[in-house]
Amino acid sequence: MNAEIHTLTGAYAMDALSETERVMFEHHLAECASCTAEVGELRETAGRLGAAVAVSPPDSLRRQVMATVRRTRQLPPAVASPAARRVAPRWQVWTAGAAAAACFVVAVVFGVQWASANRQLDRGVLAEQQLETVLEVLSAPDAKVATTAAPGGGTATAVVSQAVGKVVFLARGMPSLADDRSYQLWALEPGGARSLGVLPAGADLGPVAGELTAGQTAIGLTVEPRGGSARPTTDPVVLLDVPA
């Protein structure tokens, strides 16, 4: 790395370069990983300086922004750049081909079934109904299964059947939450997010069954205040696209 050009990271992070210098420096950035990392940190630092001069915005700004947003089309994701693409889970047909995930779900579901058959659970009746739905989805001829790792640890699995019109979700080994937080499951649809339920505390979640609606694009798991929210208030920790 060229030491001379490297000293420009500070000026670059604060937009203090001339246009020509900026273009040259960005050219350099593309091939200097340590500069890119430093610029990232210095931008984050500059952002703190920016946040320190926050003001209360007038209501007129909110009205104008929301009105403009309503008539502004959003850019599609930059699929040409692999780095920017969200890794889509691979959905597999619910057959022997998807053996590992399938066996896992079956084992969990039958484990739950066994537990509910052998003990009087508080939510016994509800659990029975859920189980029936779960088994219905798992036995559907068009069932598909996908598994994804949650960033903070844990694995989430979903099984979808368009014929049954339902999705089954379960997760294992999820990070435990503070007492005042709950995991909540959502169906993400064009009109917004619809709650599929707040999950009882624990590292192992579900299986939970939820209705699929036409146009539902994904199911997501978020961390919400205990008892759940009317709408998601955080970004999903797990997001699984629903195959058409």
Added chain:
Amino acid sequence: MILVARGDEAAFERLYDALAGPVLGLVQRVLRDPAQSEEVAQEVLVELWRTASRYRPDAGSVRTWALTLAHRRAVDRVRSAQASNQRERRVAGASVDRPFDEVADEVAGRLEREQVRRCMGTLTELQRESVVLAYYGGYTYREVAQLLDAPLGTVKTRLRDGLIRLRDCLGVAG
């Protein structure tokens, strides 16, 4: 952010609530003119909506993404050709020892402000002046050097080591 990228207006309103204050505050700090500042802040906030799908979490927080864009837009406005006349006057009339905490009508982020003020205090005078003029003033490092009557290379270096010291003081994670 994922919901915003999917066109969820309610999610965007929450994003607006979190970011409109910092975005407008920063733009106003650089541009000074309230009407122009609101115009630029509006542009920036709508741009966040428009480009939400391009946000990459691995490149920094949403707030940094928003404030980076806000700063660049404010600086672009300052440096645009139409403003060139005004700008010469700005450079000529700028006061270096403008107090750092002069914005009066802030409500949120008191703790954040205190922390930034404290960390600003750990910089050398030249570091602090360079950072304040470049970031809050929107000047290029060449203009900063001229204003401070300091060598170019020195200002370039002070901008970097000043920010690095702030980074360490503010505990910005790498």
